[in-house]
Amino acid sequence: MRNIRIALISFGIAGLAMSAQARELMPNDRYMCSWGAGTAARAQELKLAGVSLYAARQKIHSYKFSKSWMRMMAMGITEQTYDSPTRFKPEAVRQSFYNDCVKYKLARK
Known part of the structure; x- marks a missing residue:
């Protein structure tokens, strides 16, 4: 009887873990992650090319952004x-x- 109880509890915990991992990101979250990743890659390109942080900031100010944030x-x-x-x-x-x-957004849900 004790073994059955332990097995049922184990399966219950495993089921909860699987349902937590099956969550999906909203399209807005996926877009934000993708956009941020592109921004980080561009910043790394500028950094490796020897562009100063001041010049990188000036480039950002010259860009047109579609959203206020x-x-x-x-x-x-x-x-x-x-x-x-x-x-x-x-x-x-x-x-x-x-x-x-993506990990951060999924963990927040």
Whole structure:
């Protein structure tokens, strides 16, 4: 009887874990992660090319953004990228940012 109870509890916990992992991102969240990953990759390209943070900020100010939150988010992502000592290729930064963003968005749900 005790073994059956332990088995049922184990299956119940496994079922909860599987349902938590099956959540999907909303299209807006997926877009935000994709956009942020592209921004991080562009910032890494500028950093590796030797462009100063000041010049990178000026480039961001010259861009036209479709949403009001994008300019400040781009500034934050760029500053964090420049503060990081990594010398990863931009594509690796893009993939890492996207994966971490998706994990964060899923964990919030």
